[in-house]
Amino acid sequence: MTTALPRLSRSLPAAPPAAPIKIVHLGLGNFHRAHQAWYTAHAPDASAWGIAAFTGRRPDAALALAPQDGLYTLIVKGPEGDRLELLGAVSAVHAAGDHDTYLDYLRRSEVSLVTLTMTEAAYLSDGVGGLRRTPEVEQDLASLRSDASAAVVTLPARLVAGLLARRAAGAGPITVLSCDNLPHNGSATAGVVTALAAGVDPSLVDWISDHVDFASSMVDRITPATTDGDRELVAERCSYLDAAPVPTEPFSEWVIAGSFPAGRPQWEAAGAQLVDDVTPYEQRKLWLLNGSHSLLAYAGSVRGHTYIDEAIADPVCRGWVQALWDETVPHLPLPAEDLDSYRSALLERYANPRIRHRLAQIAADGSTKIAVRTLPVLRAERAAGRVPVGCATAIAGWIQHLRGAGVPVNDAGAEPYLGLVSLPDEAAVRGVLELLDSGRGSDDELVAAVLSRLHERHHS
Secondary structure, eight states, X not given: OOTTSOBOOTTSTTOOOOOOEEEEEEOOSHHHHHTHHHHHHHSTTGGGOEEEEXXXXXXXXHHHHGXXXXXXXXXXXXXXXXEEEEEOOEEEEEOTTOHHHHHHHHTOTXXXXXXXXXXXXXXXXXXXXXXXXXXXXXXXXXXXXXXXXXXXXXXXXXXXXXHHHHXXXXXXXXXXXXXXXXXXXXXXXXXXXXXXXXXXXXXXXXXXXXXXXXXXXXXXXXXXXXXXXXXXXXXHHHSSXXXXXXXXXXXXXXXXXXXXXXXXXXXXXXXXXXXXXXXXXXXXXXXXXXXXXXXXXXXXXXXXXXXXXXXXXXXXXXXXXXXXXXXXXXXXXXXXXXXXXXHHHHHHHHHOTTOOOBXXXXXXXXHHHHHHHTHHHHHHHHHTTOOOHHHHHHHHHHHXXXXXOSSOOOOTTOHHHHHHHTSOHXXXXXXXXXXXXXXXXXXXXXXXXXXXXXXXXXXX
16 A cells, blocks of 8 residues: 555545534444444435534544544445445544533534434443442532533533533534434433433423433444454555545444434435334344344354354354344244344344454443343243243353453453352352342352353363
8 A cells, every 4th residue: 555645535526525513423433434424424415414523532533533524434345345435424523532622512503413322331321210320420420510511521421511501502402312222222311311410400400301302213234343454445446545444234224213303314315214112123133133242242252253254154153143033032022024034134244254343342341231132131031931041141151251261351340240250150150140130140040051051161
């Protein structure tokens, strides 16, 4: 690759002009750029809906994209070849620490949406509609009580700070749209934001009720991390240097429910589905796709696999996935033929050898993901009097992962589990199940199923 190539920027002849900013996005990363930004770029009114995107805690994406004026190349990796597309929906990029700029955006009446891709763990939900009062949350609460424009670090506090600024500016209604794999993500967002707002300024709660639409969505598009090979491909095919191209699969789905009082792009014209209730689609995706992803991330990596396509090609891993799906489909309120088609499509997507989706990437934040991807099916199966072997396999693989097998642990919530998994096998299984779901540690049939899978894996 030659360094004589120009750096990607809006000055290139093919680059679309930056649209006026009407959307603020928190969580600038590959998935957002392959999904929400893609739908926005393909909406017929895209020229009116620019995105100002802020990173999570790491500024890397902003550092890479700022010199490119937010432009990037999407690489759609089909089984038989690549399709490259230059996307310009992201009009401005910022590091998370650029708090004053974030507040300034929220003060603008033309800004109509805040969208989120921050991962499940960032919401700090207590699982019952409230907020976990972590030390960081307590610090953010204290900061906002003393200064409404103070810099904060947690997602609920960033949202509350923005809404405080919007109320003070009289900027009108706004929609907060979660695009994370969190059950009932709209109401979960509302719960943590309202709880924190009540602790900062109780009068803000009523304002939020009157002015903020917490929309829900189900998102689906497998998007691996960018590699040097992706950058080289763009240089060869496009004759410019892109520091941050995004590889993704051909499949994409977005199901949305919300009132959007301040407006939104015409996402439905780009293929999004607007519905009254996201729940059935959300459960289908969380339990079938994300649940099997977690199973493969833990149990598959213990068997020596690195990528999803390798793991699904392993007959043992494929059998585990099918068992998990067999347990899941009786609890999904969708037509059987639709679920059969979805399962077939998932197998094709997983087997795509050109999407190198790392198991280590999927494995992060397991303590949060297992609770929303595996536990609901486990509960439903036990309530029906059945022992869910697929769910037991996922939990056994996770325990092995926490013990150091397979991919490294990258999970801020793992600490309480790490002490438990160091115990002898039965005590470890009972302790982990109990911490996951109160009372579950005394479920002897389930404990036996997890132990069986754990012992099988010891000898695999």
